Amino acid sequence: MFTIANISKEYPGVKALENVGFSINKGEVHALVGENGAGKSTLMKVIMGIVKPDNGQLLIHDKVIDINSPKDALKLGISMIFQEINLIPTISISENIFVGNLPGGKIKFSIDWKKLYLDTEAILEKINLKLNPNDNVSKLSSGQKQLIQLAKAVVTHPKMIIMDEPTASLSTEETEVLFLLIKELNKKGVAVIYISHRLEEIFEIAHRVTVLRDGKFIATKNVSEVSKDELIALMVGRYVDILYTPKTHKLGSTVLKVRNLTQKGLFQDVSFDLKQGEILGFYGLIGAGRTELAHGLFGVYSHVEGECLIDDKVVKVHSPKDAIDNGIMYLPEERKEQSIIPLMNIMENLTISNLKEYCRFGFPDINKEIKISNIYKEKLNIKTPSLKQKIMNLSGGNQQKVTLSRLMVGNPKILILDEPTRGIDIGSKAEIHKIIEDLAKNGMAVIVISSDLPEVMAISDNIMTMSHGMITGNFKNTKSLTQEDLLRSACVEESGICT
Amino acid sequence: MATKVVKEEQQSAKISAGSFLKKIFSSDESTILFIFVGIIIVVSILVPDFRSSYNILVVLRQFSLITIVAIGQAVVMISGAFDLSVGPIVALSGMFGTHLVVNMGFPVIIGVILAIALGGVCGLINGLLVAKLRINGIIATLASGWIFTGVILITTKGWPISDFPKHFAFIGQGYILGLPLPVIYMLGVAILLSIFMAKSRIGRNFYAIGGNPVAGFFAGINVARYRILAYVICGALAGFAGIILSARVGSAQAKAAFDWALPSVAAGVIGGVSLSGGKGKIYGVLIGAALLGIITNILVLIHISAYWQSLISGMVLLSAVAVDSYRRADGTI
Incomplete structure (x- = not known):
């Protein structure tokens, strides 16, 4: 459905991306892995129209698309949940979720507050948060904020959601809620690009995984056909034989x-x-x-x-x-x-x-x-x-x-x-x-x-x-x-x- | 291999003339330095009067005292705060020192030292308000500035002090080796503070708490104490500028230097001091203050009405900040 074709981007002295290309299917969770500096963030910035690539194209259903700003990306049905929380702390949960597409009232420029409240209640229930839609965002825990960001992305009815380390601040239960929601989105045909350092999660939730290293495309594999060690080897370009070094130290006083x-x-x-x-x-x-x-x-x-x-x-x-x-x-x-x-x-x-x-x-x-x-x-x-x-x-x-x-x-x-x-x-x-x-x-x-x-x-x-x-x-x-x-x-x- | 790296790094630490130039060319202050030098060259060629030694000394003397205040302001800004009370501190300390010397007959040197001390005490008050009571620096010093002005007005009932003895007027109006004394003070303060900020442990810690106060705290720096110290240094420099200003203009007034706070911030910003702390060089402040200082002079020499000065200063400040933001822009908002 969504294809990344031969994207290159060079910064002075660094080739951030070199002819990277792969495609994402409808309704799949496509994990993107690589060490820090592998080019994941730059690639996502290209997709969201924040960074302009030197070369290459993005295609939806084999048609070349032009994305020059995050607004363009949103219009095409691509939304992204950033690792850093970017909610507005001083306004309510409901306004944060629907910011940019608040439901209109009868009079022009007015807001249908009742509908906003009810819609927010419905979405909060879905992500298993027992919160009042009128509460301020500033009081929430970072895990709750992360889930609110997810809700914010979901209500725009995207075709594809990019998630950058979504579980970094989530508790175990919250992570489960996230995974349930992702599965539900998949059923509706929404694709998810899932970036994470936690390989266990990738084996739990993703269908396919693409590995980047030093700005280059290394491989795309079906998750069911790859082992953790293989994946790590692809990421670092060598086998990290012992992930955890053996203990040889002795306890003293x-x-x-x-x-x-x-x-x-x-x-x-x-x-x-x-x-x-x-x-x-x-x-x-x-x-x-x-x-x-x-x-x-x-x-x-x-x-x-x-x-x-x-x-x-x-x-x-x-x-x-x-x-x-x-x-x-x-x-x-x-x-x-x-x-x-x-x-x-x-x-x-x-x-x-x-x-x-x-x-x-x-x-x-x-x-x-x-x-x-x-x-x-x-x-x-x-x-x-x-x-x-x-x-x-x-x-x-x-x-x-x-x-x-x-x-x-x-x-x-x-x-x-x-x-x-x-x-x-x-x-x-x-x-x-x-x-x-x-x-x-x-x-x-x-x-x-x-x-x-x-x-x-x-x-x-x-x-x-x-x-x-x-x-x-x-x-x-x-x-x-x-x-x-x-x-x-x-x-x-x-x-x-x-x- | 390892020892080779060590040697190379050590060599680069010893600043040779070549690497010194390279440092200047690649520093964040380079843009403004080139603009400044460019303006000086162009104006010197087009307006011969500008480069007369008489004119240069007049201009230098004009901005020397506000530059001393701007350097103190920069210390506070680098440590991550602002001091809007510098103007009232200049006036209060100037008034106090002058009163001691002129009305009470104290020796000049004692007057100067006590003026500096009073400035330092004002800074201490500011520092305590900001670091201990955790009041926002802008609001705290806006309020304390009004209070300092109030103290002068109440104690003097608004009367200025004038009719100075010659030996007192000398410290503001005299010359040594053909240079006006205020200019010598400015250069002395600039050199001392440059070394202090760039080379000392305390200076390094000012940059640290300005750059990331939380990280500074976890690294074991007593953030509150350094914040207070920055205000004390700023206050003391304002106190020094205060008594010299009084001696130079021949009278101590409640409203002297009344509007110096914002220009002192502007001089730093033009010279590359970051509004959010952790960044800036003292010589940058010097260039920034000089740039603002020569504008009026140039306008007078090329017979443009002085009414234009404010407009052009505003444009210079905007361009300096715009160039800096543009260089740092990374595509996001």
Whole structure:
């Protein structure tokens, strides 16, 4: 039905797309995969008319079409759900869903508010959200917002919907709702282009999958005829034989003791021990309080109840700076919003937390900074032509390696990593797992918060599950553990202190 | 291999003359620098009066004090905020320092130091309002500016101070080595602040909290303390400009520098300082202020009515910002 023919796009110095072509059938879910920088986003921007290709055509039913703006694309029945939320926070849910095609009333330019309300109610029911259509969008969780965006795309009655990492902020239940909706759309003949780093999802929902690598078309396969390993090999151009590196580290003495840590409404009575060389996984659904707990340990809240002991000494942290001075480092969940300083270069981003150590009389010694940056560039295989490159010009995986280096240069005792591989391509993901393993081998105590079940299970020595701000499970031996055990433990509904 | 990379990077760190030029040509400030140099060359050729040393010194002296204020403003802007109270701080500190010297007989140097200190205190108040009470910087400093003006009007009942002793007037009107003193101050402040912002740890952290305050916080920077410090630096520079201005014009007035806030922002923006923080160079501010400063002068020399000055300044500001937005445009809205 929809054909992409020989699309090329060149930016100064980079061939973003090189003769890419494949077609999408009516009513299918067509997954698009590739590492970061493979050209997926550029291709989608071409389809939506945001980027003009140097060469090539788009065809619907073998007829060449001309798309110069997102408006043209919408007119042709193509809509896109972006990874970043782009709803208007100050207006109601119903107005957000129908923005651009609000139902008209009897008088010209007026709005039929009743119809708007009822239509919105109907669509909300379909996506399983129990919300009032008149509520403001600003109060919703990011998962709910993502589903609202989906509703917004669906009400335009598109022939094809492009979804860019739609499940990145969805909980397990919300993901199921999404998949049900996709299947229903398929029945009506709507095609879906599905972009995701989560291969499990592709095997669950997609019919066919197209692989891009370095801006080139690699292959289109029927999902039923390809294995996960094959797919990964196509994406990275080599076999990543061990996705999860084997554990060789050994546990030492206890370095961190947390006792009854409580922050009202966020987490309650959290107690656990952490040993040298231990990788402790924290699993839970979105909103379970894992990030909040990490913030509590890192001094984000100026005061928390309960006790933290490092090397058997009570420590009080009132700010991230206190935490860093006490040997705790934290990698925030949102790389773009909370980790990187986009306009600063790699070196400056790398030394920012420990800049004092590289200073002479308050002036940073650039040579010293370059030296340490180069060490980490080699060690973590950060791909960049120069350390003076602005960090915003790097791929997500490389940015994450820089922020990991930032934590490592201070040689902390305890590392807290919050979703360290979210939104990162498979190749870099394996490298980051290797880095974490190496850190543990060198005696660092590491807490890994992750919503990626296979990841948590593969890299952790011990796993804690959280739900509604409380610890609901503590799994010592991860070998005999199944995904179901963890999920059940993470879904425990008790106490209800936080809702 | 690894050691080779290290060596290359280290060499590039030592700035040779060649790489220095390359740096200027490729920097974000290059566009405005070329436009500025272009205008200077064209005007120098077409209007011989412009390049007379007398004229150049007059122009330089005219914009030197507002440039000092604009540099302070740039420090605040780079750290991600604004200070709309710089004008009233200039007036308040100028009035205070002048009062100490002229009416109370303090030595000039003490007057200057205390004027700077009062400016710093005003900045401290602004910083506390923004960083601790979390009031939006524009509103906080708009309000504090009115309050500072109010303090002057209430204490002086609107009376200016004049009839200065010669040794006090000298710090604003004197010359050293043929250069007007305010111009020397401007160059001194520009050089010091350039080094401070580009090379010091504190300067680096200003860029960090302006570029992404949340990331700065998680990286362990005390964002509130740096925000306050930026306002203190800005206030202190405004205080210094205040007492010099008073000495230069020969009277301290409540409404001196009343409308300097927006031009000080504009000078920075023309010179490449980002309105959203995290970006900008002090020498860019210098060029921006100079560009605004020479407009009136050029108009006078080519016998165009001074009534045109405002219109042309507006167009210069718009073009500078438009060029910058155009260069950053990526096709989306």
